[in-house]
Each structure stands twice: as structure tokens, then as C-alpha cells.
Amino acid sequence: YADAAMYKAKEEGRSNYQFYSYELTEMAMERVVIQTNLREAIRNHEFSLLYQQQVKADTLEHIGLEALIRWNHKEFGVVSADKFISIAEESGLIIEIDQWVMRTAMDQIARWYHEGLNPGILSLNLSLRQLRSEHFIDVLKNCMQESGFEPKWLELEITEKQMMHNPEEFISRLQELSNMGIEIAMDDFGTGYTSLAYLKRLPVKKLKIDQSFVKNIPEVKEDVVIVEAMLALAGALNIDTIAEGVESKEELEFLRDHNCTYVQGYYVGKPMSAEEISAKLS
Ligand code: C2E
Ligand code: MG
Ligand code: MG
Ligand code: MG
DSSP states (O other): OHHHHHHHHHHTOOOHHHHHHHHHHHHHHHHHHHHHHHHHHTTTTOEEEEEEEEEETTTOOEEEEEEEEEEEETTTEEEOHHHHHHHHHHHSTHHHHHHHHHHHHHHHHHHHHHTTOOOOEEEEEOOHHHHHSTTHHHHHHHHHHHHTOOGGGEEEEEEHHHHTTSHHHHHHHHHHHHHTTOEEEEEEETSSOOOHHHHHHSOOOEEEEOHHHHTTTTTOHHHHHHHHHHHHHHHHTTOEEEEOOOOSHHHHHHHHHTTOOEEOSTTTOOOBOHHHHHHHHO
């Protein structure tokens, strides 16, 4: 279909209008194609998980792993999470996908613990749709029980935008998770609009400072000021911080000097396969 549309657009001329409408069509079609293929992906074992290390900002000591999904499609190749997670959320397929992630990551982490390795805390990205679903807590408990995974090993990351969509709705659910010993982290902090009142009321243990702020420190003054303010706020509220997307020594040093608790990013380690992580932890 995409080829046919491109051919048609070319035939009809190359005016800006044509080009613009072609781009839109292509985007819409890409979404449809992805959505159609996603339905098959779980059954065909096309997903895999990578794990990215999280470390203490001062000592670089390993504290945990964030699981990041990848889709290995036979024709498209490796599709990054950015490309398909929002589509999976729209269609509701995210619930099934995230349950696969939960099960697979918990099995892996529990196996590492039972082998005597120390993978630390497992961070899972959680879609709002999953959190909202009626059976979520049961599914979670079931997964933990089946893999011998302890709640204190788990952290759930929810993006600031999703959490702030309707915070009142989630306070009790997040509290329930927190009471089970599971930590809650606010992902992509700084890209949504958290009211300070909610930071106090939500059982959030950790703020993940969005990589868009991290990447321009220490060069861009505005980003420096914003990151300093976020770290100071979190410190004053006794909430831990983790900077994501740390790619350089300068960024790491700045964050460490401003009391950021943890860091994560290519400078410390890229997302890696379970085999690579095994080797690192051994
Ligand atoms: P996120 O949770 O904020 O994850 C951070 C993203 O930044 C990941 O992209 C990671 O690969 C990338 N990253 C890590 N370090 C660096 C760095 O130093 N520099 C740069 N430029 N990037 C870095 P990825 O894996 O494509 O994931 C994108 C987003 O998709 C995630 O953002 C998360 O919101 C979502 N996601 C990923 N896996 C899952 C999943 O299993 N379930 C759900 N619901 N969402 C997921
Ligand atoms: Mg995350
Ligand atoms: Mg993030
Ligand atoms: Mg930089």
C-alpha cells in the first residue's frame, strides 16, 4: 500500500500540498501496518528484552536494571519501543505486551538471584492502561508467585504525563502497590505538569529526570537551572532522583556535584541482552 501511495503521489506531481498529504498518509499507514503486525508479534515470539544498568551517581555502584522492550520483525528489522508503544497503547494491545514483559523480566531477575548474582531492583515501564485495568494487581501477584520474585525487587515506572492525567484516580492504586513493598518512580520527569501538591501526596520514591534536560548540561544555562531546581526540590522532599540519558563525563560530574542520587545512560552502559548482563554481574 505504501508503495502504491508513493507511486500515485509521484504521478500526480510534486507540489508541496501533495507531498504533505503523502507524508500524512504514510504515517497513518505505518501505524496501521504496525498495529496489524503487533497482534501476531507475541504469538510469534518477536519481542525481546534489553536491560540497562542504573548506578549510584557518586560511586557508580550497580543498583538495578530497567527492562526495555524491542520488537524484532522479520521484515522491518528491530523496531524501537518509541515506534510501537504508543500504537500498542491506543489499541489496548499494550496490556498483553506488558504482561509478557513482566513475566519475562521477573523470570530473568529471579533466576539471577537464585544463581547468586545481584541484579538489584528491576524497573518496569508501566502503561497507564495496565495500571488502570481491573486485574492488574492479581496479574502482578501471579507473575511474582510463579517466578519466585519478591515485591521488594520491583520498581514501576510511570511517566509524569500519564500519572498527571488523572492523579486522584491513581493515588489509592499506587498506594496499594507501595504497601506491597513495590517502589514507584515517575518517568520522564519535567515533561509533564506535576503540581507540587501531588508530589507530596503520591507515593513516589524516585523522580527520573528526563533525558531532554540532561543532554544539554552543562552547556545550556536554562537546562542547568531546571535540573538544579528539580534536584533541589526532590532533595527537599526526600525523594530520590535518577538522571536518564547520561552520555558524558561532564554530565555525570555535574549531576554528582548537585546530589543526583542515581544515573543511567550510554556513558554508564547501553541497554544490553540478558547474556551480556549475566557476564557483567558475574
Ligand atoms: P524511557 O522509559 O524513558 O526509556 C529511556 C529510553 O532512552 C529508552 O529508549 C533507552 O533505550 C533510551 N536511552 C537510554 N540511555 C540513553 C542515552 O544515554 N542516550 C539516549 N539518547 N537514549 C538513551 P527505548 O528503549 O526506545 O524506549 C522508549 C520508551 O518506550 C521508554 O522511555 C518507555 O517509555 C517505553 N518503553 C520501553 N519499553 C517498554 C515496555 O516494556 N513497556 C512499556 N509500557 N513501555 C516501554
Ligand atoms: Mg523508563
Ligand atoms: Mg524516561
Ligand atoms: Mg551534554
